Amino acid sequence: MDNKSLVSIDDYTKEEILEVLAKAAEFEKNPNSNMLEGKVVSSLFFEPSTRTRLSFETAISRMGGKIVGFTDASSSSTTKGETLNDTIKMVSNYSDLIVMRHPIEGSARYASEVSDVPVINAGDGANQHPTQTMLDLYSIQKTQGTLENLNIFMVGDLKYGRTVHSLLMALSHFNPTFHFIAPKELEIPRAYKIFMDKNNIKYQEHTEFNSIINDADILYMTRVQRERFADPLEYEKVKNVYILKNDMLKDTRDNLRILHPLPRVNEIAVDVDANPKAYYFEQALNGVFARQAIIAKALDL
């Protein structure tokens, strides 16, 4: 396996996370460079994800690189039945780096083993999306001045939300205290509770979304999706419980920042957007710097 690839956030040690975040801060100061001059990056989106793709393509363009690839599987040869193995073998001959989004879980790890050049996972189904995690960490560090000893509140769908799981794993290096706010049906999976117990990470679970957020440094909101509920009545019961409204923020800490992986539907009321604690749009912009840093590391630049 090519160890320069980034498939899962666990591929980075604590030191590597901090190194990449420091690099991201440099890119924020000087986003434009010629670091990728003469380099070709393949951007393979086997399923569409405009937000992630534009963020990567902006990062590559600002570093002076060239992009080849496709934006959904219908314009690739996979519709003609080509295997992922063959596509990756061919593409790795053409390019210096592969950025891949694919609906099948584990496809990114497999691609990294087949490819001669590093692979950056831009999401493999419900499995991993490590560049999102790095931009979340960068946003947290930037707004709090540190990643250590923070009170992290995660709200909404904690069962299926892959961004929640990866962020939890990454923050576990930094002595966090977690508060998980979710309906019973969408609580944090047992595997993660076992992990936190084993690693002496403090956490509490709540079903009520109320003034307990007054202790929060970070409020990480996610979407509660109707299709996650077997029983539609259960969804109706909770659909309006996990919505953040501006008046809930009046006694919260000054340093509190609200994050959301976007796109949002209705889980953050629009009146929150004007609150200085709302950070989700800046968070998305941080994605470009985080991805520049990840690319630079993958190519040893």
Next chain:
Amino acid sequence: MTKKKELQVRAIKNGTVIDHIPAELLFKVINILELDKCPTSVTIGNNYKSDMLGKKGIIKISEKFFEDDEINKISLITPNAKLNIIRDYQVVEKRVVEAPNKVEGIVKCMNPKCITNVEEVYTKFKVVNPSPITLKCHYCEKITDEKNIRIK
């Protein structure tokens, strides 16, 4: 009872006897160990009476001494199998099979959305818990637990 067992065990001069295989899993064990490709003599017996298992199978393989990684594969389906190492008609060592550290190529990942179930990919798992055996897929990172282990 003891006498009979000794007779079964002593039937080969040098090699390995695998005992206490649940009768219904005998042929799976043969597949996992790829005994169809074994060049030395292999004796297979099934449906012997067993107090513990009801009916059990026994496999005797002449001139074959398994490496740990090789034999521990069968613990995925027969965690209680016993090994008797035979030299010059004597049982020189008795062992139980142990959970391996990793499992490659034998088990199917239980996640239908995993790349290993979509393309021809050799499966790889880390054993995250030896008992009950719990496997974590190297690719999709999902857990396959004991009751969902299917042999490829």
